[in-house]
Amino acid sequence: MKIMVVGGGGREHAIIKKLKKSEKVTEIFALPGNGGIAADATCVNIGAKDIDGIVNFAKENKIDYAVVAPDDPLVLGCVDALNKIGVPCFGPNADAAIIEGSKVFSKNLMKKYGIPTAQYEIFDNAEDAVKYLETAPIPTVIKADGLALGKGVIIAETREDAIDAVRSIMEDKVFGASGNRIVVEEFLTGPEVSVLSFTDGKTVVPMISSMDHKRAGDGDTGLNTGGMGTIAPNPYYTKEIADVCMETIFLPTVRAMTAENRTFKGCLYFGLMLTEKGPKVIEYNCRFGDPETQVVLPLLESDLFEIMEATTNGTLTEEMVKFSDKSACCVVMASNGYPQKYETGFELTIPTDIDGEVYVAGAKIEDGKLLTAGGRVLGAVAVDDTLKGAVDKAYNLVPEIKFENAYFRHDIGQRALAAKEEK
Ligand code: AMP
Ligand code: GLY
Numbered sequence: 001m002k003i004m005v006v007g008g009g010g011r012e013h014a015i016i017k018k019l020k021k022s023e024k025v026t027e028i029f030a031l032p033g034n035g036g037i038a039a040d041a042t043c044v045n046i047g048a049k050d051i052d053g054i055v056n057f058a059k060e061n062k063i064d065y066a067v068v069a070p071d072d073p074l075v076l077g078c079v080d081a082l083n084k085i086g087v088p089c090f091g092p093n094a095d096a097a098i099i100e101g102s103k104v105f106s107k108n109l110m111k112k113y114g115i116p117t118a119q120y121e122i123f124d125n126a127e128d129a130v131k132y133l134e135t136a137p138i139p140t141v142i143k144a145d146g147l148a149l150g151k152g153v154i155i156a157e158t159r160e161d162a163i164d165a166v167r168s169i170m171e172d173k174v175f176g177a178s179g180n181r182i183v184v185e186e187f188l189t190g191p192e193v194s195v196l197s198f199t200d201g202k203t204v205v206p207m208i209s210s211m212d213h214k215r216a217g218d219g220d221t222g223l224n225t226g227g228m229g230t231i232a233p234n235p236y237y238t239k240e241i242a243d244v245c246m247e248t249i250f251l252p253t254v255r256a257m258t259a260e261n262r263t264f265k266g267c268l269y270f271g272l273m274l275t276e277k278g279p280k281v282i283e284y285n286c287r288f289g290d291p292e293t294q295v296v297l298p299l300l301e302s303d304l305f306e307i308m309e310a311t312t313n314g315t316l317t318e319e320m321v322k323f324s325d326k327s328a329c330c331v332v333m334a335s336n337g338y339p340q341k342y343e344t345g346f347e348l349t350i351p352t353d354i355d356g357e358v359y360v361a362g363a364k365i366e367d368g369k370l371l372t373a374g375g376r377v378l379g380a381v382a383v384d385d386t387l388k389g390a391v392d393k394a395y396n397l398v399p400e401i402k403f404e405n406a407y408f409r410h411d412i413g414q415r416a417l418a419a420k421e422e423k
Helices: 010-019 051-060 069-073 078-084 093-099 101-114 126-133 159-170 239-259 293-299 304-313 389-402 414-422
Strands: 003-005 027-032 067-068 120-123 140-146 153-156 181-185 190-198 203-206 215-217 223-224 228-230 266-275 278-285 327-335 357-360 364-365 369-373 376-384
Touching: 003 010, 003 051, 003 293, 010 293, 010 304, 010 357, 027 051, 027 228, 051 078, 051 414, 067 181, 069 078, 069 093, 078 093, 093 101, 093 140, 093 190, 093 223, 093 239, 101 120, 101 181, 101 239, 101 278, 101 327, 126 159, 140 159, 153 159, 159 181, 190 239, 190 304, 203 239, 215 304, 228 293, 228 389, 239 266, 239 278, 293 327, 293 357, 293 389, 389 414
Parallel strands: 003 027, 003 067
Antiparallel strands: 120 181, 140 153, 140 181, 190 203, 190 266, 215 223, 228 327, 266 278, 327 376, 357 376, 364 369
């Protein structure tokens, strides 16, 4: 089968490396891919948001199956457009991708179907929002309705900060039209867990849980990033909590989407907070998480392509999805200065003989050399019998990978290891 993977980051590299292991997969194209992915797939210079370009490529190259990985093309209807020309896809159509594309939609869905989440109010003009914030409980959380590169969430510690956030989102439009509406939300506390799941619209099969490290600096300090590292499984996510999540969150969400005529197929990502009052949904994503995928897929023992096809065909079963009982750790190596200003174009060397995997996020090939080309450059990933072993092995990989101005966090997995010790 000829497969096409839309996207070009570390998540897509992990998906491609796993798909390569499937006997059914004979050829993989990445649109656009990147300089590191080029070692594992044929990269084609078509951007992930260029829906017409993607459709034409699929038609001309007789693609048998497409995996649409990033949020933008999903929300823009890439799956709908590919289905129209007869290409089956992994990923939701636009009607279902709205679960990530609009926070107003997802909050209203949760309210209507009784799915636990933070209390909230919706505003479509700054004046009403400001008035509400004059007496609202503080801290509070302000969220732009639409996609904002993962940056559309502001936690305001003071009333002034909350009002500033409203003005910058709704009046200065720092996130463009994504900020035409906002959600103002109750501030929750507790450990965060990411649970990616496969679903065909009826059955939902959670993958192994994981923990992201979103802040740029050690000790969870500094700015929010796309993710500086991950570990799996997440020690806070016990079997008891998993059962509660299945009953109160996962199944109700999948059923709610079908009841709304928005049947969701693909990977549904649950961003959860384990509060004192039980697990609550912080966010839904309509896709694999990045960098969660980089620790989840290495632990998947089953054939990824077969699972993907089953989500498309409506034949997904729990038995199809088996995870090992090992642990994984991903340390993201970024360009110094990320997520703000950083330099790129430095030569990148990745040894081939390593005890782990390197998933490349931002690199290009120029004159036969691999050069850094993004904020997040790659994820160094290791698997071991224990979490401690996986963390140590991942950090042993880091000095083997060389590029100028490399930056990484030194404490990926430490919070999880401490949580394990508490138990
Ligand atoms: P998101 O972009 O939706 O993943 O949000 C970014 C981060 O903001 C989350 O990972 C949480 O750490 C935090 N966050 C979002 N919503 C809330 C909330 N209601 N209460 C506390 N923290 C939140
Ligand atoms: N790691 C969070 C996300 O993919 O949105």
